[in-house]
Amino acid sequence: MARTEFNIELCKGCGLCVSVCPQKIIALRKDILNSKGFHPSGVEDMDRCTGCTICATICPDCVITVYR
Amino acid sequence: MSNRVLMKGNEVIAEAAVRAGCRHYFGYPITPQTEVMHYMATRMAEVNGTMLQAESEVAAINMVYGAAAAGARVMTTSSSPGISLKQEGISYIAGAELPAVVVNVVRSGPGLGGILPAQGDYFQATKGGGHGDYRNIVLAPASIQELYELTVEAFNLSDRYRMLTMILGDGALGQMMEPVEFRDVEPIENVAKPWALTGRKGRSEHNTVTSIYIEADVMEAFNNKLQAKYAKVTENEIRVECVDCEEPEIILTAFGLVSRICRNVMQLAAKEGIKVGLIRPITLWPFPSQTYAEIAAKPSVKAFLDLELNCGQMVEDVRLAVNGAKPVHFHGRTGGNLPTQHEILEHIRTLAGRNA
Amino acid sequence: MKPVFTRTTGLTDKPFHYCPGCTHGIIHRLIAEVMVEMNILDTTIGVSPVGCTYNNYEYFACDMIQAAHGRAPAVGTAIKRVHPENMVFTYQGDGDLAAIGAAEIVHAAARGEKISTFFVNNAVYGMTSGQMAPTTLIGQVTTTSPFGRRPEFEGYPINVSEMIATLRGAVYVERVAVNDFSHITKAKKAIKKAFRVQQEGLGFSMVEILSTCPTNWGKDPVASLRWMEDAMFKQYPLGIYRGQDLEV
Numbered sequence: 001m002a003r004t005e006f007n008i009e010l011c012k013g014c015g016l017c018v019s020v021c022p023q024k025i026i027a028l029r030k031d032i033l034n035s036k037g038f039h040p041s042g043v044e045d046m047d048r049c050t051g052c053t054i055c056a057t058i059c060p061d062c063v064i065t066v067y068r
Numbered sequence: 069m070s071n072r073v074l075m076k077g078n079e080v081i082a083e084a085a086v087r088a089g090c091r092h093y094f095g096y097p098i099t100p101q102t103e104v105m106h107y108m109a110t111r112m113a114e115v116n117g118t119m120l121q122a123e124s125e126v127a128a129i130n131m132v133y134g135a136a137a138a139g140a141r142v143m144t145t146s147s148s149p150g151i152s153l154k155q156e157g158i159s160y161i162a163g164a165e166l167p168a169v170v171v172n173v174v175r176s177g178p179g180l181g182g183i184l185p186a187q188g189d190y191f192q193a194t195k196g197g198g199h200g201d202y203r204n205i206v207l208a209p210a211s212i213q214e215l216y217e218l219t220v221e222a223f224n225l226s227d228r229y230r231m232l233t234m235i236l237g238d239g240a241l242g243q244m245m246e247p248v249e250f251r252d253v254e255p256i257e258n259v260a261k262p263w264a265l266t267g268r269k270g271r272s273e274h275n276t277v278t279s280i281y282i283e284a285d286v287m288e289a290f291n292n293k294l295q296a297k298y299a300k301v302t303e304n305e306i307r308v309e310c311v312d313c314e315e316p317e318i319i320l321t322a323f324g325l326v327s328r329i330c331r332n333v334m335q336l337a338a339k340e341g342i343k344v345g346l347i348r349p350i351t352l353w354p355f356p357s358q359t360y361a362e363i364a365a366k367p368s369v370k371a372f373l374d375l376e377l378n379c380g381q382m383v384e385d386v387r388l389a390v391n392g393a394k395p396v397h398f399h400g401r402t403g404g405n406l407p408t409q410h411e412i413l414e415h416i417r418t419l420a421g422r423n424a
Numbered sequence: 425m426k427p428v429f430t431r432t433t434g435l436t437d438k439p440f441h442y443c444p445g446c447t448h449g450i451i452h453r454l455i456a457e458v459m460v461e462m463n464i465l466d467t468t469i470g471v472s473p474v475g476c477t478y479n480n481y482e483y484f485a486c487d488m489i490q491a492a493h494g495r496a497p498a499v500g501t502a503i504k505r506v507h508p509e510n511m512v513f514t515y516q517g518d519g520d521l522a523a524i525g526a527a528e529i530v531h532a533a534a535r536g537e538k539i540s541t542f543f544v545n546n547a548v549y550g551m552t553s554g555q556m557a558p559t560t561l562i563g564q565v566t567t568t569s570p571f572g573r574r575p576e577f578e579g580y581p582i583n584v585s586e587m588i589a590t591l592r593g594a595v596y597v598e599r600v601a602v603n604d605f606s607h608i609t610k611a612k613k614a615i616k617k618a619f620r621v622q623q624e625g626l627g628f629s630m631v632e633i634l635s636t637c638p639t640n641w642g643k644d645p646v647a648s649l650r651w652m653e654d655a656m657f658k659q660y661p662l663g664i665y666r667g668q669d670l671e672v
Contacts, residue, residue, distance in 0.1 A: 001425060014645040061439065066427070067425035118506075139506065276489070
């Protein structure tokens with residue numbers, strides 16, 4: 001059981017988290033824009049999240065909180 | 069036991085700073101002020117302070133910036149080319165509103181110039197020197213005794229206004245020996261520094277020291293705040309000495325060393341029946357403009373004669389202050405040369421119409 | 425479920441202003457996390473440089489000061505002399521530290537000042553829009569080396585860690601990178617070690633951190649990480665350059 005939360009207002013859509021997720025479950029959400037004008041990232045299939053924290057570790061903007 | 073001793077100017081600067089509570093000194097060797105460092109090297113060890121020989125004047129002034137931000141009473145000393153190197157740091161100190169004391173034992177210039185006494189850094193000291201709209205308090209001592217007293221006072225002024233105070237001396241003042249009488253207890257003002265960097269130590273907010281204000285309105289508001297402070301300093305801190313200015317014919321004006329030659333000339337002129345007064349600004353900034361205006365208005369005054377060891381710098385401020393009320397003449401020497409009493413007297417005779 | 429990764433209290437709430445994918449943000453977080461883990465947030469004073477991170481005094485929750493370009497080691501030196509019981513760090517980029525501030529960093533290290541320097545090397549001037557830095561690679565195109573850096577005209581890159589490691593006052597010097605999870609973990613350990621060296625009063629410590637500048641490299645953030653690995657790692661090998669046997 002694990003969960004990640006994205007503070008989408010802080011996200012700049014850089015995609016580093018997308019590139020490092022071992023489960024390949026993170027994607028930029030093309031359906032929304034945050035107030036900075038970026039497509040923020042998010043998890044598509046939370047059930048597959050292992051809470052490994054790799055995404056949060058590479059995030060340059062402290063967007064991601066991980067629960068396990 | 070008497071506190072009266074014979075001491076060299078540069079050593080007095082150092083001793084006065086220690087007495088004023090300065091425990092951090094950062095310097096770099098340059099003639100004719102290096103004795104300050106020599107003295108500090110042993111004196112600071114005695115009082116558990118820091119004398120650090122920096123890698124450059126640039127590093128030294130940035131160390132002053134750091135120590136001042138950390139809440140310490142701090143000083144650096146140098147001479148003209150070194151003070152030029154410090155200008156960026158001085159501007160930052162003004163921009164961050166930090167208290168610090170800088171002493172310029174002026175030598176002749178421009179360029180590497182010479183090591184003999186001069187006053188060619190008046191513009192640099194009083195008109196900014198570095199970039200931006202800022203002022204330093206500038207003190208001009210004329211004797212070793214006054215050098216001591218003004219050095220102590222410089223620390224108080226700096227803390228009181230969160231400003232840099234510069235002492236504008238010259239090579240002669242730094243190198244010569246005179247009797248100086250030290251006080252038993254120095255008049256040290258203890259100003260609280262809640263803005264200083266100490267580590268948060270339980271403070272809920274972190275302290276930050278900076279001089280950058282990216283937004284136009286914030287930058288302008290800060291500049292307005294500085295100007296308001298400078299106006300307060302101008303209102304409260306002008307110091308000037310007037311000698312025989314009751315009903316003079318000719319007014320001599322000079323700061324620092326040259327004012328001492330003027331005093332002798334005044335006696336010579338008196339013997340010839342020429343009444344000569346002297347205005348000696350002690351604060352070069354804020355400048356005692358009002359004093360000049362009041363004396364210029366006296367009917368007895370025929371002319372002003374401004375004497376400096378440069379090609380005419382303070383004379384611009386004198387002319388602004390006199391504002392055309394009376395003619396302002398200039399007599400300058402450079403390169404380390406001093407005007408002789410005779411040549412000044414000749415100039416006075418001409419102005420007074422007595423050399424026919 | 426319990427939170428296993430949260431925003432550190434070593435940072436203020438202010439969002440970073442850096443470009444998307446710029447790894448300054450990772451480095452900030454690591455320093456902040458280390459301050460919290462070592463319980464030194466209340467005693468640390470940091471020095472911000474001139475460059476993209478000029479205002480990181482707004483991000484670190486400890487006391488902070490902004491220094492003139494290149495002068496952070498001089499400013500840090502004085503703060504440490506005034507408050508020897510406090511921790512002092514400087515945060516500097518390659519233009520700040522290796523060009524205009526080359527003298528200050530060398531002499532702070534030579535004096536063995538008990539401060540820690542975090543030197544961020546991204547091989548380019550960022551803030552002023554991509555000029556050649558002392559650390560720019562041979563052949564690297566920048567706005568002031570449009571034909572690629574040519575040794576005959578623009579000289580060679582400076583390997584700062586190797587240079588500082590020659591000084592006796594520098595007791596710990598390591599080069600790390602923030603290109604992936606394991607390197608970021610190592611970088612954090614190095615930052616902690618630098619602070620420990622300072623805490624124990626051993627002398628000067630410096631961690632050089634290879635970082636990206638997607639905007640001025642003209643690459644997307646992920647490609648920038650790969651370029652760091654492919655190009656920068658060759659010129660700037662990772663590893664401990666001084667203090668291999670230090671146990672702190």
